[in-house]
Amino acid sequence: MTTALLVIDVQNDFCRGGALEVPDGDAVVPRINAMLADYPVRAFTQDWHPERHSSFASEHPGHQPLEVIEMGYGPQVLWPDHCVQGTHGAAFHPDLRTDPADLILRKGFRREIDSYSAFFENDHATPTGLEGYLRTRGVTSVVCAGLATDFCVRWSALDAARLGFEVAVALDACRGLDADGSLAAALDAMRQAGVALQT
Numbered sequence: 001m002t003t004a005l006l007v008i009d010v011q012n013d014f015c016r017g018g019a020l021e022v023p024d025g026d027a028v029v030p031r032i033n034a035m036l037a038d039y040p041v042r043a044f045t046q047d048w049h050p051e052r053h054s055s056f057a058s059e060h061p062g063h064q065p066l067e068v069i070e071m072g073y074g075p076q077v078l079w080p081d082h083c084v085q086g087t088h089g090a091a092f093h094p095d096l097r098t099d100p101a102d103l104i105l106r107k108g109f110r111r112e113i114d115s116y117s118a119f120f121e122n123d124h125a126t127p128t129g130l131e132g133y134l135r136t137r138g139v140t141s142v143v144c145a146g147l148a149t150d151f152c153v154r155w156s157a158l159d160a161a162r163l164g165f166e167v168a169v170a171l172d173a174c175r176g177l178d179a180d181g182s183l184a185a186a187l188d189a190m191r192q193a194g195v196a197l198q199t
């Protein structure tokens with residue numbers, strides 16, 4: 001059994017002082033750094049939006065960040081502008097060890113659709129290509145870590161489970177936004193899907 005470590009969105013905008021700060025987000029960095037040596041496959045993701053991305057509240061006059069609107073592909077939470085391609089906010093946290101990454105996968109790069117999951121865009125159908133990468137490397141099991149537990153980690157873990165990978169989430173190497181009960185809902189959904197929540 002080959003296990004991949006998936007390091008989700010450990011970027012400046014999700015860390016201290018960032019545009020979409022996750023409380024205590026920086027705490028995941030030393031934990032993830034310490035985990036890297038334990039996995040033969042390491043894939044990192046970067047939330048990577050063009051300017052004026054449709055998930056930005058600033059693109060929807062009359063709406064505020066954290067409001068939910070209906071998009072063609074389903075409900076979408078609106079966010080402050082974040083992780084704009086090439087900006088400091090989109091860069092990895094400076095203390096994250098990125099040299100050990102085998103693959104850096106970018107997602108959310110299409111203006112019309114968001115992509116929380118490392119595997120599919122938010123229509124839950126358009127692949128990012130990560131599944132093919134992992135399968136062709138012989139991966140059957142994944143461990144997820146990073147930001148945020150209740151959005152990109154959640155959907156990455158659920159999609160991995162749906163695709164038939166054995167999935168664990170290293171909770172102490174994750175932090176959540178917890179917008180409106182979203183953290184408890186995420187933990188429930190992951191548990192129900194058979195994801196092992198490691199504490």
Ligand code: VGL
Binds near residue numbers: 079149150151152153
């Ligand atoms: C994320 C909200 C918007 C995440 C990304 O990485 O969890 N959350 N974009």
Ligand code: ZN
Binds near residue numbers: 049055082083108
């Ligand atoms: Zn985003």
